[in-house]
Amino acid sequence: MMSPFKGSQAQKQRMSRMSVFIKGPLEIPSPTETDWPKDDEKDFVFLDIDRELDSLPQPYRMINKVLNQLFDQSWEVIEEREALREIEKNRVLPTIYPPVTEIQINQMPGGMAVSQDYLFIGGAKGFSIYNLENFKRIYVWEKFKVDVVSIWATDLGNEVLIVPVDEMGIVRFFYLYKDSLFLIKAINEMDDVTKQSTCLKMEFSQGGDYAAFLLQGAGEIWLEVYKLPKETWLKEAEFPQLGPSQKKKTKQVPTTPDVAPLEGMETGLRPSLSPYTVQELNISFKSDIKFTQPVLIMKIKPPKAIAGTTFKSPLEIFSKIEDYYGLGSGQNHFIKDAQWEQHVEIFYASYKKYLEREGDEEPLSMPTFHFICTNTLATMPMDARSSSGGAWILGIHWTGNHNFFLYPLNKTLKEKTDCENVWPCAAPIVVSQISSFSSFLALACEDGVLILWDMAQGFLFGVIALPEGCFCQSIHFLKFFLVHEGRNMYPESSVKSEVMCVVLCTDASLHLVTASGTKGPTSKVLLERSMSHAEEDVCKVAPVPALPGMVLIFSKNHSVRLMDVATAKIICAFAAPVSYPPEMPWAPLFIVSPHHPYFLLYGAHPDDTDATTSTDDYSDSPHSVFYFKFEEYPLLKDLPQNCTISQKDLECNQAFSQMLSLEKRCEQFLQKSFQKLLNTQVKGHDHWTRLRRHSIFLQKENLKK
Structure with missing residues (x-):
């Protein structure tokens, strides 16, 4: 008798597994439902297929589970790759524009600065000055002992103050008046090298009334604030007082394009290192002309830790303290020595295992400081006011500190340096930023909270918390703009109590925070961190004042993109012929013009760009500063023009008129x-x-x- 089941062994196994769910012999049911057998449901037994596998002996049962898990994981990877491949197919890349002009330089610049129509580049033992109208180098100063590592420039009306910092941390003031360059002062230069201090950071007030320098030396750190006599400098430059050493005639530098000036002459040009011939000279250096020195008005050190008081009773405190400002802000606490010692003992006993670390030194507290010009925070005498009528105040916060300190600048060095106001925060401040013309202030705490102040009107916009896991890395204020007929436009008249800022977080996400005098701050995600393209993570952000609502985004893969924050879309990208090793971290060196529609980007293009090129080989590579002008590109050609909306158009628009x-x-x-x-x-x-x-x-x- 032949078996009813014919076929391969696998077919027999499948049929045997089917028998688990079937009761009785295999029969073909009749086409009529009434003829079907009346079996009770309790007679049917449903068994799980996997139960047969679970009944396998070891090690086959474990092998089966490992194979199933491996198959599931592989399938998930396949599905994920397929989804990413589909996204890449539908991805639209922005239009990439090359630079308009390339300025070749002989080495990596030690900082760049722009003022008026001049570009200042730090270099070997000095700095160079370029004319941005024809992109030609017009002057070189190379008389320092070491190279320049950073350089600042600020407008003083029609004049320019140039401040380079060399490798030894020495700060020098240069004054550019018409076609003359003057050396005013070296701030921290000492004859004794052991007493030499190093400049770590500097800031200038709007208009150049004040300057602040962060200095370090002998294991200490402090802030020095100077008042700059810019009106006196202008008179002294127009009518220089010639000294006895200037009666000697100086050598004249030939101005013929084909004749290079000799080294060591008045211009300081160094033709041997110049990659091209200087065709015109506009600036000459004038030495030994005495200028009025900047006045040191304030020296600020890090805030001291809270210590015990010698007062014996609250009555003695109230009778001897003349000023009630600062009470309750964390500055004027009065705690007895015994209470403070007991508190310290409890703290160290609780956190002993975290505090006792051999070899760890407590880092110096670093400050972030801003010059604030305001009419509402403090009352100042007329000599402390700026040309706009506002009072100058220095705002400081130190690393690890909860407080933002405000120091009036109507002090002299002989007077006691006390802060006028203290603004306490619930958590230590990590980032602070002031907007142009000191209109707004933003404080970001380490817990992800952002605090916005209207400095012009003197009130708090509000407090907003960034999304969970997002912590502030940098803040960039935008000039308030409106979307009119599909275009971003600046209101022709000034708009008060309206603030916009772009916040770059530590997770490479980008957020737009807006606030007004009648609404609390709101946050909008502009760009999230890319999970599939980690190389596109944002490392720097820069607003473009000439283009309303536009910001430049610098990514880790050395790409530069232009984003419209109103729509959170990438308009275009900019590329320079620059090559870097993939493993080299990119710290972009760039300048965005505050008044004109262009930006400058430094880059190096090595001759050998293969994978074996080391990082050290890029020091000898050709270097350039690339010039990108927005008006030269088709997508941006019409944006810089007519970017203001008139008062009449605002009144005609119902939404704007309500605002x-x-x-x-x-x-x-x-x-x-x-x-x-x-x-x-x-x-x-x-x-x-x-x-x-x-x-x-x-x-x-x-x-x-």
Whole structure:
């Protein structure tokens, strides 16, 4: 008798597995439902297929589970790659534009700065000056002992103040007046090298009224603030006082294009290292002309740790403290020595295993400082005010500190350096930024909270928390713009109490934070971190003032893109013929013009770009500064022109007119609030005076007893 099941062994196994779910012999049911057998459901037994596999003996059962897990993981990888491949097919790459002009230089620049129509590049033992109209080098100063590592330049009206810093950390002031260059002063140069201090950072106030330098030396760090006599410098440059050493005639530098000046002459040109011939000379150096020196008005050191007080009672504190400012802000705490020692003992006992680390030295506290010009934060005498009528204040926060300090700049070095106000925060401040013309201030804490202040009006916009896991890396203010007829445009008249800023987080995500006087801050994600393209993570961001609502995004893969923050879309990209090893981290050196539609980007293009090229080989490669002008590109040709919207168009637009009328109502409300604030300050001072008098009276009564 032949078996009813014919076929391969695999077919027999499949049929045997099917028998698990079938009761009784295999039969073909009749086409009529009424003839089907009436079996009870309880007679059917459903068994899981995997139960047969679980009944396999070891090690076959474990081998089966490992193979199944491997298959599932492989399938997930295949599905993920397929999804990424599909995304790549639908991905639209932006249009890439090359640079308009290339300025060749002989080595990697030690910083770049732009002022008026001049480009200043730090280099070997000095700096160079280029004319941005024809992109020609017009002057070279190379009389330092070491190379320049950074350089700053600021406008002083029609003049330019140039401040290079060399490898030894020495700061020097150069004054560019018309076609003359003057050396004013070396700030921290010392004859004794052991007493030499090093400049780590510097800032200038808007218009060049003040300058601040962060200096380090002998294991300490401090901040020096100078007042710059720019009006006096202008008079001294126009009518120089010639000294006895200047009566000697100086050699004249030939101006013939084909004749190169000799080394060591007045211009300081070095033709041997110049990659091209200098065709015209506009600037000449004038030495031994005496200028009025910058005035040191303030020296600020890191805040001291809270220590115990020698006061014996609160009555003694109230009677001897003349000023009530700062109480409750974390600065003027009065704690007895015994209480403070007990608190320190408890703290060290609780965190002993974290605090005792051999070889770890406590790092120096580094400050971030800004010059703030405002009419509302403090009352200053007329000699401390700027040309715009506002008072200059220096705002500082130190690493690991919760407080933002405000120092008035109407002090002299002989007076005691005290902060005018202290703004405490709930967490240590990690990033701070001030907008142009000191209109707005942003403070970012280490817990991801962002605090926005309106410095012009003197009130708090609000507090906003960044998304979970996002911590602020940098803040960049944007000039307020409106979207009109599909284009980003600046209002022709000034708009108050409207702030926009772009926040770059440590996870490479980009956020747009907006706030107004009537609304709390809101956050919008512009760019998330790319999970599939880690090389496109953002490392730097720079606003473009000439293009409303536009920012430049610098990525780790050495790409530069232009984003419209209103739509969160990439408009185009910019590429320079630059090659770097993939493993080399990119710290882009660039300058965005604050007034004109262009930006400059430094790059090196080595001759050998294969994978075996080492990082050291790039020091001898050709170097260039690439010039990108937005008006030269088709997609951006019309953007820089007519980028303002008139008051008439604002009033015709219903949405904008509502905003303007609301602004007027807010302005009236703020004026009333300021008046109430002044009255409150007067009352507070009166209460403090009465409290002091009462404390002195009670203290005298206690002495009589």
